[in-house]
Amino acid sequence: MTCVYDTRWCGEHGIGRFAREIAAHIPHVALESPGLPMSATDPVRLSRSLASVREPGAWFLSPGYNAPLWAAMPYVLTVHDLNHIDRPENSSFLKRIYYQTVLRSLCARARAVLTVSEFSRQRIIDWFSLSPDKVFTVGNGVSSVFVPDGVRHLPGYRYVLCVSNRRGHKNELGALRAFATAGLPGDARLVFTGNPDPALMAHAQSLGAADRVVFSGRVNEQELAALYRGALMLLFPSFYEGFGLPIVEAFASGIPVISSCVTSMPEIAGQAALLVDPHAHEEIAGAIRQLHDDEPLRRQLIERGLDRVAAFSWAAVAARVRDAIRVVDVRPDQPLNWN
Structure with a gap:
């Protein structure tokens, strides 16, 4: 060779x-x-x-x-x-x-x-x-572990998943603020992948949402796939992505996606996700609320995502x-x- x-x-x-x-x-x-x-x-x-x-x-x-x-x-x-x-x-x-x-x-x-x-x-x-x-x-x-059928993360509460890494361009503060103001039922949680961050937790405390924020810790690919499958939706309002791999991983796992209308994300998501301005917290909150409440929309986006992921x-x-x-x-x- x-x-x-x-x-x-x-x-x-x-x-x-x-x-x-x-x-x-x-x-x-x-x-x-x-x-x-x-x-x-x-x-x-x-x-x-x-x-x-x-x-x-x-x-x-x-x-x-x-x-x-x-x-x-x-x-x-x-x-x-x-x-x-x-x-x-x-x-x-x-x-x-x-x-x-x-x-x-x-x-x-x-x-x-x-x-x-x-x-x-x-x-x-x-x-x-x-x-x-x-x-x-x-x-x-998309790795073959990301499929709709398989082990689901079932922590005893419903959750919105944010696949992230504590870097500023991921817009975690915006995701947290939008989740806290979306008006979801009190049993819903926001789950971040990775380890806790003091600044993020302080922000959650200031919003009165500290008890609704969960950090998964480091997860391997199989554990991440289970997190996707168990989630209500993927919340991915990043400011910048060269590709945005969590978008297509979520599609493959059979959950609906909220992502950003900037950089590569519209190109990758196509018509299979709700796209929002990552700087507009109220718009992100509205998308969270809409996906939570509108079951036909959830099903439509899941179907579009599964069709879309075939290209990846x-x-x-x-x-x-x-x-x-x-x-x-x-x-x-x-x-x-x-x-």
């Missing part, structure tokens, strides 16, 4: 799932390199590691935003979004410098840049000043990755062979 693949990205987070599924669908040899792939110094380590690869015709494929700073072999990398540029709370002076210098150079020298939505593709083309012919949307898929398979994503590689495999002196 001549594709050297960076398996260090594989994990339970968004890029991790993408990395893991692509690795399962394409022939490759795993990269042998120390350190974390998201480290600012990884392009240097990666260059050294790839220099030791002796297999003729080898090339490098990264499911994340790392690539060798210098290397004789060609490479393809994946930039899922420009969150660290577009969202101030996730940015910093050093991150912007890294993107403007190192990552800009890596993208310029890449044979191709993969990404997960048309929204992200256009941002990458514009911000890095890349040729549109070099940037390919391959999308994301990992096999199809892997096929688009292969197609992108074929398009840019134009140099006979450095072919991008799979085996």
Whole structure:
């Protein structure tokens, strides 16, 4: 095999799932390199590691935003979004410098840049000043564990689910405020994935809703699937997403979705979700109330979601990755062979 693949990205987070599924669908040899792939110094380590690869015709494929700073072999990398540029709370002076210098150079020298939505593709083309012919949307898929039938989380109360990670762009404060003012019956709870956050709990206390907010703690994929199946709905009013994987996971799990009308989310949700302005708390609260009270609407959105999710398979994503590689495999002196 001549594709050297960076398996260090594989994990339970968004890029991790993408990395893991692509690795399962394409022939490759795993990269042998120390350190974390998201480290600012990884392009240097990666260059050294790839220099030791002796297999003729080898090339490098990264499911994340790392690539060798210098290397004789060609490479393809994946930039899922420009969150660290577009969202101030996730940015910093050093991150912007890294993107403007190192990552800009890596993208310029890449044979191709993969990404997960048309929204992200256009941002990458514009911000890095890349040729549109070099940037390919391959999308994301849904793991086979996310299906309507299976174990349901049954905690003894009904709940609205917010799949999140305590990062500011997820708009958790907005979700909490909207839930607290939606007027749902007192037995309904708002469940956040992940561990408790003092600031979020203080906000819940100020809204008089502290006893209605639950944190699931860290969950694996099977536990997350059970959380989806047991929920009244997914509440996902994020300010920014390069894709928005919880949207399609909720579709696949057979629950209705409220998401945002900005960035990639309308593209991913299509007509299968209620889309709201993430800055408009009253609008979000109204959508929560509407989905809670309107059973025919819930059924309609569930059916649309199940139809919509059929387009998001990992096999199809892997096929688009292969197609992108074929398009840019134009140099006979450095072919991008799979085996």
